[in-house]
Amino acid sequence: MEKRMSEQELLASFDEALNYGHIFACYQPKINHTTGRMIGAEALMRWKHPVFGMQYPSDFIPLLEKNDLIYRADLNIFETACKFQRRCLDEGIASVPISCNMSRYDIYHDDYVDNIEAIRAKYDVPVKLLHIEVTESSAIGGMELITDVLNRLHSYGYKVEMDDFGSGYSSLNVLKDLEVDVIKLDMRFLSGDIGGRGGTIISSIVQMAKWLNTPVIAEGVEKLQQADYMRSIGCSYVQGYLYSKPITDEEFLEMLRSSDLETIAPAIQLDEMDAAKFWDPQSMETLIFNNYVGGAAIFSFLDGKIEMLRVNKKYMSEIGMNMTEKEVLKCQPWDCMDEHNRQVYNDTLKRAAETGEEVSCETWRTFCSKTCGEDRICIRSSIRLIGKAGQQYLFYVLVNNTTNEKKSYDALYNSERRFRFASEHANVYAWEVDLATKQMRPCFRCMRDLNVPPVVYNYPEPVIENGLFPPDYADMYRDWMKQLENGVEHLEAIIPLTVGRIPFHVRYTTEFDENGKPLKAYGSATLVVDGEDGDK
Numbered sequence: 001m002e003k004r005m006s007e008q009e010l011l012a013s014f015d016e017a018l019n020y021g022h023i024f025a026c027y028q029p030k031i032n033h034t035t036g037r038m039i040g041a042e043a044l045m046r047w048k049h050p051v052f053g054m055q056y057p058s059d060f061i062p063l064l065e066k067n068d069l070i071y072r073a074d075l076n077i078f079e080t081a082c083k084f085q086r087r088c089l090d091e092g093i094a095s096v097p098i099s100c101n102m103s104r105y106d107i108y109h110d111d112y113v114d115n116i117e118a119i120r121a122k123y124d125v126p127v128k129l130l131h132i133e134v135t136e137s138s139a140i141g142g143m144e145l146i147t148d149v150l151n152r153l154h155s156y157g158y159k160v161e162m163d164d165f166g167s168g169y170s171s172l173n174v175l176k177d178l179e180v181d182v183i184k185l186d187m188r189f190l191s192g193d194i195g196g197r198g199g200t201i202i203s204s205i206v207q208m209a210k211w212l213n214t215p216v217i218a219e220g221v222e223k224l225q226q227a228d229y230m231r232s233i234g235c236s237y238v239q240g241y242l243y244s245k246p247i248t249d250e251e252f253l254e255m256l257r258s259s260d261l262e263t264i265a266p267a268i269q270l271d272e273m274d275a276a277k278f279w280d281p282q283s284m285e286t287l288i289f290n291n292y293v294g295g296a297a298i299f300s301f302l303d304g305k306i307e308m309l310r311v312n313k314k315y316m317s318e319i320g321m322n323m324t325e326k327e328v329l330k331c332q333p334w335d336c337m338d339e340h341n342r343q344v345y346n347d348t349l350k351r352a353a354e355t356g357e358e359v360s361c362e363t364w365r366t367f368c369s370k371t372c373g374e375d376r377i378c379i380r381s382s383i384r385l386i387g388k389a390g391q392q393y394l395f396y397v398l399v400n401n402t403t404n405e406k407k408s409y410d411a412l413y414n415s416e417r418r419f420r421f422a423s424e425h426a427n428v429y430a431w432e433v434d435l436a437t438k439q440m441r442p443c444f445r446c447m448r449d450l451n452v453p454p455v456v457y458n459y460p461e462p463v464i465e466n467g468l469f470p471p472d473y474a475d476m477y478r479d480w481m482k483q484l485e486n487g488v489e490h491l492e493a494i495i496p497l498t499v500g501r502i503p504f505h506v507r508y509t510t511e512f513d514e515n516g517k518p519l520k521a522y523g524s525a526t527l528v529v530d531g532e533d534g535d536k
């Protein structure tokens with residue numbers, strides 16, 4: 001018969017429960033979903049009352065905590081786990097590390113670490129076979145106590161697992177300050193939402209954990225689909241009903257006998273750890289990332305595959321297309337580029353990886369968004385390597401949408417090309433003057449024979465200055481420019497040009513926009529042939 005005990009009944013029978021083994025441990029295995037091998041187990045407290053039957057942690061643990069009894073119960077479970085490991089050692093059964101839960105109230109007992117270490121020593125169990133699970137809530141009373149406990153656990157060689165990660169409000173904050181060896185991510189906090197926000201949070205946490213070099217165990221995994229999803233984002237360790245419910249020590253021993261085992265390891269090893277700073281909400285990098293750099297993103301590169309990890313708001317607005325952050329993160333940049341652009345981008349990544357310097361390129365990409373449909377945009381990317389782990393690279397990229405700039409430049413370039421080639425064949429020197437900007441663009445022949453640069457700014461001053469136009473014609477020529485700006489359609493005269501003062505027939509024709517405003521003046525100069533003077 002099972003009946004929930006009252007607080008009084010519970011307190012009254014607690015000592016007896018400890019002494020007679022009514023409080024004991026069940027074990028739940030932790031599995032590598034990729035290999036099927038066991039990597040660890042968690043000891044979970046059970047209380048079987050001789051009269052009231054099975055009691056559940058969710059009912060009795062809060063009461064034990066409230067009455068400051070959890071400490072003794074936790075030490076008891078730790079001792080049970082030590083005894084279990086001792087038995088495995090004695091019977092020659094290969095075992096895995098067993099994790100014991102530490103209540104957040106245990107940290108107020110300043111002999112906690114020394115006590116568990118004394119128990120471990122008593123059973124002479126290698127420290128690597130025992131882990132401690134702590135919860136984020138241990139940091140509630142301030143970081144000092146928990147940091148001190150973690151330091152002392154580490155000094156003895158215990159690995160510490162951060163339990164229930166993702167349940168707390170300040171998960172990222174806590175994590176950056178606590179040196180934990182394993183992160184346990186509880187799927188139940190994020191259930192049913194793998195494709196949505198939950199999925200983004202999960203993959204961010206997993207990615208962040210990779211950067212911190214910390215393995216992640218997904219707990220509360222009930223469905224194959226959850227385990228497969230976790231594996232797909234690089235987290236293969238799972239604990240949950242999918243593989244096994246918590247089982248008795250005898251059942252667990254049997255499972256150890258019949259299972260393949262392996263040790264837990266970080267998903268990847270990072271050589272450089274700069275990247276971690278981008279996750280620190282207080283760091284300069286994060287501040288810069290969010291506020292100062294314009295469009296920025298962080299992505300990883302492995303086996304030719306790009307994975308977008310983080311983008312800031314300005315990145316989204318640079319890309320435009322009204323895409324959501326999720327869409328942008330899911331977007332595989334390679335798919336947006338044609339062969340040529342892919343090559344350009346790939347070369348740039350290669351150079352960035354080799355040199356460690358910021359390297360830039362411009363690539364055209366085709367985006368397709370729900371709201372804007374399909375469009376081709378040009379992105380200038382400045383890329384810098386911020387981390388490397390084996391074959392995996394981590395890049396930081398600043399982006400600019402240069403589509404408009406590019407399009408107008410291309411249009412200009414094409415018309416200019418036509419114009420410049422045309423004059424080459426027409427035996428004429430030709431140029432065009434943008435009347436608004438006073439920029440002059442000469443034909444190839446001007447550039448070649450007269451040494452005129454591709455663009456002359458503040459026309460005509462530079463050509464007056466360098467003697468192409470004789471000084472005595474300077475004022476007249478300046479006046480021409482004024483007339484053209486004012487909408488005069490046509491001008492012509494014979495002017496001795498170049499230092500050789502060779503007479504040229506100079507003509508101007510003006511182009512107007514649809515409102516009749518003068519846009520450009522097209523100039524040409526042809527050699528005066530004998531007799532031309534007289535014809536006019």
Ligand code: C2E
Pocket residue numbers: 028043044045046056057058061070073074077100101102103163164188219220221222239240241242245246
């Ligand atoms: P926890 O540390 O997060 O332990 C995991 C809990 O999730 C266990 O519940 C486990 O039975 C349950 N669980 C495991 N896989 C699944 C799954 O796939 N689906 C679902 N729905 N649940 C799953 P349990 O044993 O009832 O323990 C509840 C909590 O009680 C633990 O949560 C832990 O906070 C606390 N607890 C258990 N044992 C101890 C202990 O020895 N000391 C302390 N201080 N707390 C303990």
Ligand code: CA
Pocket residue numbers: 042101133163
């Ligand atoms: Ca736990």
Ligand code: CA
Pocket residue numbers: 163164184186219
């Ligand atoms: Ca947990």
